[in-house]
Amino acid sequence: MTTDTLLDYALIHEAQYCLKKRIRRTELIHSHHFSEVAGVPVWFKCENLQRTGAFKIRGALNFMTSQPREALSNGVITASAGNHAQGVAFSADLLGVKVTVYMPESTPPQKVFATRDYGAEVVLVGRNFDEAYAAAVEAGRESGALFVHPFDDYLVMAGQGTIGLEILEEMPDVANVLVPIGGGGLIAGVATAIKETHPHVRIIGVEAKAAPSMHYSLQKGRILEVPLSVSLADGIAVKKAGSKTFPIVRALVDEVVLVEEEDISLAIVSLLERTKLLVEGAGAVPLAALLAGAVKNLGGKTVCLLSGGNIDVKTISVVVERGLVAAGRYLKLKIELDDVPGALARLATEIAKVRANISIINHDRRAKSLPIGKTEVLIELETRGYEHIGEVCTYLQSVGYAVEIMK
Numbered sequence: 001m002t003t004d005t006l007l008d009y010a011l012i013h014e015a016q017y018c019l020k021k022r023i024r025r026t027e028l029i030h031s032h033h034f035s036e037v038a039g040v041p042v043w044f045k046c047e048n049l050q051r052t053g054a055f056k057i058r059g060a061l062n063f064m065t066s067q068p069r070e071a072l073s074n075g076v077i078t079a080s081a082g083n084h085a086q087g088v089a090f091s092a093d094l095l096g097v098k099v100t101v102y103m104p105e106s107t108p109p110q111k112v113f114a115t116r117d118y119g120a121e122v123v124l125v126g127r128n129f130d131e132a133y134a135a136a137v138e139a140g141r142e143s144g145a146l147f148v149h150p151f152d153d154y155l156v157m158a159g160q161g162t163i164g165l166e167i168l169e170e171m172p173d174v175a176n177v178l179v180p181i182g183g184g185g186l187i188a189g190v191a192t193a194i195k196e197t198h199p200h201v202r203i204i205g206v207e208a209k210a211a212p213s214m215h216y217s218l219q220k221g222r223i224l225e226v227p228l229s230v231s232l233a234d235g236i237a238v239k240k241a242g243s244k245t246f247p248i249v250r251a252l253v254d255e256v257v258l259v260e261e262e263d264i265s266l267a268i269v270s271l272l273e274r275t276k277l278l279v280e281g282a283g284a285v286p287l288a289a290l291l292a293g294a295v296k297n298l299g300g301k302t303v304c305l306l307s308g309g310n311i312d313v314k315t316i317s318v319v320v321e322r323g324l325v326a327a328g329r330y331l332k333l334k335i336e337l338d339d340v341p342g343a344l345a346r347l348a349t350e351i352a353k354v355r356a357n358i359s360i361i362n363h364d365r366r367a368k369s370l371p372i373g374k375t376e377v378l379i380e381l382e383t384r385g386y387e388h389i390g391e392v393c394t395y396l397q398s399v400g401y402a403v404e405i406m407k
Contacts, residue, residue: 007154007248009196012161012189015062019162022094023057024050026163028170028303033274038290040176041301045167048279048309052114054235055160055186055307056080056087056150062159063148064091072097077145079103079136081129081234082111083282083308084150089118100145102136104128108234108312128228130239151185152242160186164193167303174201175300178286180307181205181214181256182236184245190305191252204295205249205256206285208264211237215256217246232264232319235282235308257295262326263288269323271306280311281319328386331356332378332406335396339365339375347377347401354395357382378406 027046034042047055064076075098078088085101092099100121103112107124116122123139126132133150140147149156163186167174177194179187191203207215210231217224217240225240241249249256264281267288271277286304289295311319324330337343344363351358360380370376383389396403 007157007161007188007192007244009192011154011158012165012193015058015155015158016162016165018062018065019058019159022061025166026050028167029275031275034270034287034290038298038302040298042290043171043301043303044275044277044287045163045303045305046277047163048277048283048306050308052083052086052090052118053308053310054083054087054283055163056083057090058087058162059151059153059156059159059185059189060084060087060148061091061094063153063155064088064095064097066155067146071146074144074146075099076148077102077136077140077143078148078150079129079133080150081237082107082115082310083235085111085115085120085122086118086310088148089115089120093119098145100136100139100143102126102132102139104132106234108310108315110312111310114310128239129237151183152244153185154244157185157189157192157245157248159189161189161193163305164190168194168198171301171303172198173301174198174303176202176204176295176298176302177305178204178206178289178295178302179305180233180236180282180285181207181249182211182282183238183240183242184214184249185242186305186307187253188245188248192248195252202254203252204289205253206289206294207256207258208233208236208281208285209258209260211239212258213239214241214246214249215258217241218250218256221250232261232268232281232315233285235280235310236285255295257289259285259288259292259294262322263292263294265319265322266326267291268311268319269327272320277306278309278311279306280308283307283309328389329383330359331381331383331389331392333381333393334404334406335377335379335401336370337375337377339373343375344377347379350396350399350401351379351381351392354388354392355384356388356392
């Protein structure tokens with residue numbers, strides 16, 4: 001079997017047979033809470049619980065096990081922002097093949113360490129995936145190592161498509177499937193698997209607004225390269241859709257929507273709190289779209305594909321704070337006080353009356369912008385949502401404070 005094989009339903013079934021007992025058949029978990037919030041029955045396909053922590057192992061392992069042994073004799077090489085790297089490294093270790101992975105310099109350390117733990121040589125190069133990809137392709141030409149593409153290969157897509165088969169086997173009456181989009185390999189495989197026998201199922205792609213290459217390419221009817229912004233969804237931040245994935249997405253995917261960074265943060269925090277699932281930014285974008293109302297006219301059983309859970313510990317702290325802000329659970333205020341004894345204590349007492357909890361307080365008496373006899377307080381509060389924020393601000397204003405909400 002070669003990489004020139006076109007993607008079709010039979011190829012995905014072959015991949016399912018190849019991967020059987022080598023990967024985890026991930027759970028499809030129903031959420032009562034998010035069903036109530038979204039107004040439709042919601043399930044999560046938990047690829048964050050997959051071996052190596054993401055769906056990428058499916059495509060990488062299917063590609064590598066489909067190659068003749070001589071094709072692997074010089075080892076394999078790839079480029080990845082993290083999850084594909086671990087999938088390739090795991091597969092190479094399983095098959096006893098040398099592997100080199102090129103990763104962007106900004107890759108979270110947790111993903112780098114995990115890739116090395118599977119026995120890969122890791123080369124950090126470039127500011128983003130595309131620069132790491134170019135370096136890996138050139139190194140592969142020089143070394144003769146077989147390049148394992150992260151998404152633009154039919155065998156890789158077929159491996160990812162096995163997720164679609166699993167969803168249908170467990171839930172044949174599914175109505176909607178929300179899938180993250182980076183280069184398009186995951187959604188191309190899932191859409192092919194589902195649409196073959198269930199053409200009525202609505203396949204919805206979700207991209208970060210910071211990396212909207214597929215969205216704009218579909219709008220223009222051709223593959224476009226778009227500039228990238230920094231995103232929590234680093235796993236799907238690619239400049240350009242795949243030449244093989246694009247026509248499949250254009251033919252089979254019903255729509256592609258975009259989500260903001262705040263929506264992604266909120267989705268990550270909500271999954272932690274409500275389902276006890278740790279999901280990375282790229283994996284959380286389907287729920288982000290659902291919570292933000294980005295998908296209109298949903299009806300029937302809806303599956304959000306949580307594509308991965310490999311999130312850096314430092315990133316979690318930042319995400320939690322941003323998620324709390326997005327949910328109205330965190331409030332930062334600037335308040336001017338009279339510089340007299342007891343003024344700060346009175347402010348704290350008034351805040352306690354509206355049941356807000358002081359997290360951090362900074363009392364500045366020396367700011368040049370302050371008039372004589374005044375002092376400035378920056379105060380961070382734990383709140384219970386936007387209604388409570390409104391209550392806090394209204395009350396403080398009613399008792400004489402000039403309140404400025406800080407971003």
